[in-house]
Amino acid sequence: MKHSTLLLSLTLCVFAPACDSGGDGDGETSSSGTDMGATEVDEAAVQAALDAFPTGFERISAMPFPSEGHAAAVDVHVWVQSAGAEAYRGIDPAGEGSNPTIPEGLILVKEQFDDMAAVTGHTVMVKGPAGLAPASADWWWGFADADKQLANTGQIDFCIDCHAARPSDDWLFGVETDNRN
Numbered sequence: 001m002k003h004s005t006l007l008l009s010l011t012l013c014v015f016a017p018a019c020d021s022g023g024d025g026d027g028e029t030s031s032s033g034t035d036m037g038a039t040e041v042d043e044a045a046v047q048a049a050l051d052a053f054p055t056g057f058e059r060i061s062a063m064p065f066p067s068e069g070h071a072a073a074v075d076v077h078v079w080v081q082s083a084g085a086e087a088y089r090g091i092d093p094a095g096e097g098s099n100p101t102i103p104e105g106l107i108l109v110k111e112q113f114d115d116m117a118a119v120t121g122h123t124v125m126v127k128g129p130a131g132l133a134p135a136s137a138d139w140w141w142g143f144a145d146a147d148k149q150l151a152n153t154g155q156i157d158f159c160i161d162c163h164a165a166r167p168s169d170d171w172l173f174g175v176e177t178d179n180r181n
């Protein structure tokens with residue numbers, strides 16, 4: 001445990017602007033900690049929100065729609081916590097430049113379905129505090145299984161590389177305007 005505590009604080013130092021112990025500052029460090037304070041996302045709280053899902057979330061898509069980005073999914077639904085639903089609805093996947101104001105701590109869930117409409121997993125984005133991850137617009141990334149249990153979390157390069165294509169929409173793709181709930 002000592003060892004992982006050390007690792008955890010090293011990870012924090014990479015992200016915390018106030019941390020004066022240096023670090024290599026490459027911003028690439030993956031993190032999967034819990035309860036780490038002001039410059040981290042509280043993974044236990046994210047898991048609790050997922051456990052309650054869909055309670056607390058608004059479904060943005062009217063119908064499940066074919067995923068263009070997520071190869072593991074045939075169809076997807078997008079759900080956003082109410083605090084950011086209005087801002088999210090301002091994003092049009094066919095356009096760009098919506099520059100939404102996404103509140104800190106907001107959780108977005110993309111529910112993934114197979115060709116039999118069974119849920120296969122959930123991708124999760126959480127807007128972290130300023131300074132969490134300067135290289136990825138302070139987003140925190142997660143993949144949860146069909147039972148909504150988080151598996152991979154943190155700065156997942158695979159997710160980041162793709163969502164970086166939407167810089168003027170806070171890294172979000174949005175839902176087609178003719179498929180709104």
Ligand code: HEC
Pocket residue numbers: 066067068069070076078108109110123124125141142143156158159160162163171172173174175
């Ligand atoms: C190949 C490109 C690609 C990769 C890789 C990718 N995404 Fe996405 N993501 C998309 C696209 C495109 C959408 C719009 C919906 C769709 O087509 O599935 C999307 C939508 C989302 C949404 C709904 C919010 C939005 O952007 O409108 C979430 C949440 C999400 N992705 C999370 C993730 C996570 C977490 C990962 C990594 C585990 C990931 N994505 C990897 C392309 C990608």
